[in-house]
Amino acid sequence: MDILKLTAVELAARIKAKEVTVLEAVEAVLGQIEKKEEELHCYVTVDREGAIKRAGEVQKAIDEGALTGPLAGVPVAVKDNMCTKDMLTTCSSKILNNFIPTFSAEAVIRLEEAGAVILGKTNMDEFAMGSTTETSAYGVTKNPWNIEHVPGGSSGGSAAAVVAEECFFALGSDTGGSIRQPASFCGVVGMKPTYGTVSRYGLIAYGSSLDQIGPLTKDVTDCAAILEVISSHDTKDSTSVERQDTDFTKALVDDVAGMKIGIPRDYFSSGIEPEVKEAVLAAANLLKEKGAIVEEFDLSLVEYAIPAYYTIAAAEASSNLERFDGVKYGYRTKESEGLHDMYKKTRSEGFGEEVKRRIMLGSFVLSSGYYDAYYLKALKVKALIKKAFDEAFEKYDVILGPVAPTTAPKLGSSLSDPIKMYLGDIYTISVNLAGLPGISIPCGMDKAGLPIGLQLIGNSFQEKKLIQTAYAYEQARGAFVKKEGN
Amino acid sequence: MANMISDETIDYVGILAKLDLSGEQKEQAKKDMGRMLDYIDKLNELDTEGVEPMSHVFPVSNVFREDVVTNGDDRANTIQNAPKEKDGMFMVPRTVE
Numbered sequence: 001m002d003i004l005k006l007t008a009v010e011l012a013a014r015i016k017a018k019e020v021t022v023l024e025a026v027e028a029v030l031g032q033i034e035k036k037e038e039e040l041h042c043y044v045t046v047d048r049e050g051a052i053k054r055a056g057e058v059q060k061a062i063d064e065g066a067l068t069g070p071l072a073g074v075p076v077a078v079k080d081n082m083c084t085k086d087m088l089t090t091c092s093s094k095i096l097n098n099f100i101p102t103f104s105a106e107a108v109i110r111l112e113e114a115g116a117v118i119l120g121k122t123n124m125d126e127f128a129m130g131s132t133t134e135t136s137a138y139g140v141t142k143n144p145w146n147i148e149h150v151p152g153g154s155s156g157g158s159a160a161a162v163v164a165e166e167c168f169f170a171l172g173s174d175t176g177g178s179i180r181q182p183a184s185f186c187g188v189v190g191m192k193p194t195y196g197t198v199s200r201y202g203l204i205a206y207g208s209s210l211d212q213i214g215p216l217t218k219d220v221t222d223c224a225a226i227l228e229v230i231s232s233h234d235t236k237d238s239t240s241v242e243r244q245d246t247d248f249t250k251a252l253v254d255d256v257a258g259m260k261i262g263i264p265r266d267y268f269s270s271g272i273e274p275e276v277k278e279a280v281l282a283a284a285n286l287l288k289e290k291g292a293i294v295e296e297f298d299l300s301l302v303e304y305a306i307p308a309y310y311t312i313a314a315a316e317a318s319s320n321l322e323r324f325d326g327v328k329y330g331y332r333t334k335e336s337e338g339l340h341d342m343y344k345k346t347r348s349e350g351f352g353e354e355v356k357r358r359i360m361l362g363s364f365v366l367s368s369g370y371y372d373a374y375y376l377k378a379l380k381v382k383a384l385i386k387k388a389f390d391e392a393f394e395k396y397d398v399i400l401g402p403v404a405p406t407t408a409p410k411l412g413s414s415l416s417d418p419i420k421m422y423l424g425d426i427y428t429i430s431v432n433l434a435g436l437p438g439i440s441i442p443c444g445m446d447k448a449g450l451p452i453g454l455q456l457i458g459n460s461f462q463e464k465k466l467i468q469t470a471y472a473y474e475q476a477r478g479a480f481v482k483k484e485g486n
Numbered sequence: 487m488a489n490m491i492s493d494e495t496i497d498y499v500g501i502l503a504k505l506d507l508s509g510e511q512k513e514q515a516k517k518d519m520g521r522m523l524d525y526i527d528k529l530n531e532l533d534t535e536g537v538e539p540m541s542h543v544f545p546v547s548n549v550f551r552e553d554v555v556t557n558g559d560d561r562a563n564t565i566q567n568a569p570k571e572k573d574g575m576f577m578v579p580r581t582v583e
Contacts, residue, residue, distance in 0.1 A: 098567075099567055100566070100567065101567075102563040102564075102566055102567075103563075195543055195544070196544065209541065209542065209543075235551060238549040239542070239546075241544070301532075303528070304528065304529060304531075304532060306525075307525055307526045307527075307528050307529050308529060310522065310525075310526065311526055311529075318502075318503060322504075325504070326569055327568070327569070327576050327578055328567065328568060328576060329567035329568065329569075330567070330569070332569035332570070336579060337579075338579050338580065338581065339578055339579050339580075339581045340504075341579075342578070343504045344504050344506040345506055347503075347504050347505055347506075348505050348506040348507070351505075356503075356505055356515075357515070357518055357519075359503045359505065360496075360499050360500075360503050360505065360515055360519060361519060361522055362503075363499050363502040363503040364495075364499050364502075364519065364523075365526075367498070367499070367502060374523075374526060377529050377530070377534060378526075378529060379539035379540055379541055380534035380537040380538070380539050380540070381529050381532055381534065382539075382540045383537050383538060383539065383540035384532065384534070384537060386540060386543060418518065418521075418522075419521060419522070419525055434543060435544065460543070460544070
C-alpha cells in the first residue's frame, strides 16, 4: 500500500484499523515534501519536528479512544494567512516576515481538535491578492502537472501540495475564487462554503465581507468530511452564522435524478477556451444522463461582477491593512524620522506591488468626493448581482459552469497586465459577492495535459446539494489521478 | 484613458494609504489607477436608481452579546511580536518634541 495515494478519509480509516500509524503517515508525507519541495515550493514553512511530536500525541489519543473522528491522524497543510500558534504566519508578505501568532485561527483549532496533524504553512499570493501565487514575497509555487505553469491563486501552495501528495488535504481561503481557481488549475476539489459557515477568527483579513475558509482535497468525500469539521458558529466572528445542517457527509449520495441544473449561457459567450467549454458541457451531459434536468438560462450582469468586486475588495483591503504599521507586530523599517515617516517607510518597504496597488485603489474609492461614485455604486451593483442569483435559484438547485476561462497560464505571463489577470476571475467572483457556496471539481484535461475544473454554485446554505451533485458527477467521471511523470 | 489621475490626487492617496512613493512609482501608480477606474466606470452602464447598497448578504444587523470579561491579563502575549518594546509597552519613535 502506498500511503500517499490514500485520501484523507481513507487514511484515517487505516489508522483507526491499526494498519497504518500516524507517525508512518507523517513520515511518508514529510519524505514526499523532502523530495518535491525544491522543485515545487508549495510551503513557506514546514514544521517537521512539530509534526512528528504531534503524531505521537495523536496516536496516543486514538489508541485511548479519545479521538475517533474521520480526520484523526491525518496530516494537513494550512494556507499561510491563517494564524497558527507558535508557528510563523507570513501571509506571504515581507511585512509579516517574523510574525509568530500567540493564538490559532478557529478553523485550525477545529482541525486540531479532530486530530489532524499540521505539517506547515502553504505559499500564497501576498495577502491573498492575486490569481497565480506569483505575488508571494517568498518565491513562486509551480504547478505539479507542468512546472512551467502557475498553480493558480491565491491558495496556490495549498492546491499544489494536495496534488503533489505533500499533504493529504489543505485549508485555503477564497475571497474572489482563491480556493476554486487553484483547485481547478491543479486538478483537485476545492470548496468555498456559504459566507459565515466557517469562522474567520484568526484568518488575516483581505476583504472581510467576501473572505471564507474552505478545504482543498483529493475528492468530494474528503471535502464534505473536512467542511463538516471546520464549520462552526463562533462568537469571536460576528458574521458567523448559526447552522444546524453542517452534517455535510450525509449528502454523499450518488443520485441526481430530478436535480435541476442551470447553465448560464453568458458564461460561455466570450473569452472562454474551447477545450474548457467542451469539458464543462460534457460534465453537464454526464449529469443529464444520470437523471438531472439540465437547462440553459441567462444569468445576466456577469461582466459587472469584476469591477464591482475590485472596488469592494480594494476598499476593504485598504481598511484592513491599516493595521500593518510597524508598531504591534511584523516588520519595521530600520531608519525613520518620526512616527509618520516610520509608518510610511515600513509599509512601503513591507508591502509588494500588487498589495500597494489595491490599497491605493481602495483608499481612493473610499475617499470623500469619490465614495458615492465608486464604493456605494459597487455595493448597489452587488445587490443587483445577488438578486440575479436569487431569481436563478427560484428555478434551479445548482448552477453549473467553468471555474476559469482557461487552464493554468505559464509562469510570468500574468502579472504584467493586472486587468487581464482580474478577468480570469469572472466565473468565481460573483459567488463571493453574493455570499454563495461554490465547489470546483476536475472535469478534464486540455491538450497540453493541464486540468480543467467544473464549478457548481448553490444557493446560500445549500452546500448539501452541491456536495451531492459533485459526488454523483465524481462517481460517473471515475478517477482523476495525476500519474508520476505526467 | 478617460480617468487622468493628477499629481495632487496621487499624493493625497499616498497620504491616505500611508505609502511613500518615489517619482517613478507615482507615475506607475497614476497609470494603474487610471486604467482600473476606466474599467470600474463600466458600472455606470447600470441604472442603480433606488437600489439599496448591500454591505452584507444576509439580513443581519448588529450582533449583540453581554459585556462580560472573558480574557485575563494577556500583556506578555500581546507584546510578544512587537518590533520594539519597553517595560511591557509598545515603543514607537518620538511623536512630541
